[in-house]
Amino acid sequence: MHMQFSPKPVAAGLAALMLLSGSLLAVTPKYQDAIKARIENGFVIVVLANGSKTMLPLDSLKADDRAWLTKLSLESPLARGKSEVTFVKDEIKAKTTIAVSTSVGPLETVQLIPPNIPRDQIGATCMVYARVHWLDIAGFYVENVDIYKVINNADTDHPWTSPDFYRSMDNLVTSFTPRPLVHNWTPKVDAFEWTRQELRKGRPVLAAFPREVWQDLPPGFVGKHPWSGGNVGHQVVINGFTWNRDTHEGTFHVVNSWKELPEFDLKTEAARGAMEVEQSLSPKGEQREASVRTQVTKVTFTKSFGKTNLYEVETNNGVEKVAAADAAAAKAMVEGADSQN
Numbered sequence: 001m002h003m004q005f006s007p008k009p010v011a012a013g014l015a016a017l018m019l020l021s022g023s024l025l026a027v028t029p030k031y032q033d034a035i036k037a038r039i040e041n042g043f044v045i046v047v048l049a050n051g052s053k054t055m056l057p058l059d060s061l062k063a064d065d066r067a068w069l070t071k072l073s074l075e076s077p078l079a080r081g082k083s084e085v086t087f088v089k090d091e092i093k094a095k096t097t098i099a100v101s102t103s104v105g106p107l108e109t110v111q112l113i114p115p116n117i118p119r120d121q122i123g124a125t126c127m128v129y130a131r132v133h134w135l136d137i138a139g140f141y142v143e144n145v146d147i148y149k150v151i152n153n154a155d156t157d158h159p160w161t162s163p164d165f166y167r168s169m170d171n172l173v174t175s176f177t178p179r180p181l182v183h184n185w186t187p188k189v190d191a192f193e194w195t196r197q198e199l200r201k202g203r204p205v206l207a208a209f210p211r212e213v214w215q216d217l218p219p220g221f222v223g224k225h226p227w228s229g230g231n232v233g234h235q236v237v238i239n240g241f242t243w244n245r246d247t248h249e250g251t252f253h254v255v256n257s258w259k260e261l262p263e264f265d266l267k268t269e270a271a272r273g274a275m276e277v278e279q280s281l282s283p284k285g286e287q288r289e290a291s292v293r294t295q296v297t298k299v300t301f302t303k304s305f306g307k308t309n310l311y312e313v314e315t316n317n318g319v320e321k322v323a324a325a326d327a328a329a330a331k332a333m334v335e336g337a338d339s340q341n
Helices: 008-025 063-075 126-138 144-151 165-174 191-200 327-340
Strands: 036-040 043-047 053-057 098-104 107-112 182-184 205-209 234-244 249-258 261-267 276-281 296-305 308-315 318-324
Touching (some): 126 165, 318 327
């Protein structure tokens, strides 16, 4: 009996073999003989032919390798072991900015580090250079080219009149990654007590002299530098203080942007009414604080206006000045403000 075999099954088998060989040839050689695989959390764990294991991100594989190992993970899955892989986010250690922090009797002294590079402002650009010093102390370094990008596109003698000046100046602060943590002063708390609290945390404070305080500066500086005008006057940074809690006298240490006077101490008495504080800056790497509910620790009567009294209210978040009918009302107003925010 003569039997005739059809060539079609043989041809089909050869075609399938060629297809399999072709797809395998496109796979990286070390993965072609892989035994098992498991995919989880965007990674693939592979047992290779020699028994060793390897783990790598799926999106780092070329398409053919990814397809091949995905197929292997379904056909020959690698069982999960008892050990686990944990991916830990890199933590940035907070920069140390406090150089001195002492209390001797009633006298407290806190001094932060100075800027790495003292700057001498060009024209009336103190707002730019104060921010550069402010960032420098906190651990954020501004390159010269970025400073010049701001001041070269403005009238250096009247920069506040240039349309993009404030936006470009703010970009000096916000362009860092991660973005620096800025803390705004609020009129709810005493400005100078808030400044001391921020400095105790290692945070330099951006401040300004809206009115001239030449009489309180070392002699010889009258007329040497332009007062910036506008509502700022002259921008500086506060990076230290002394404070006698018994006499309520002290000083603020000022970082300035004049070559002839890079820093000086200003008596608290002279600063009152002449210096305004604006913002503080967390050292690089400092984590954002969880908000703490305000708790009143002490209420002190200061003066009265008709039927209304003025109280100084000390809290865990600083000192506030409140007008109220009595001490109990002042306390309730301050502690109740949290529930309204």
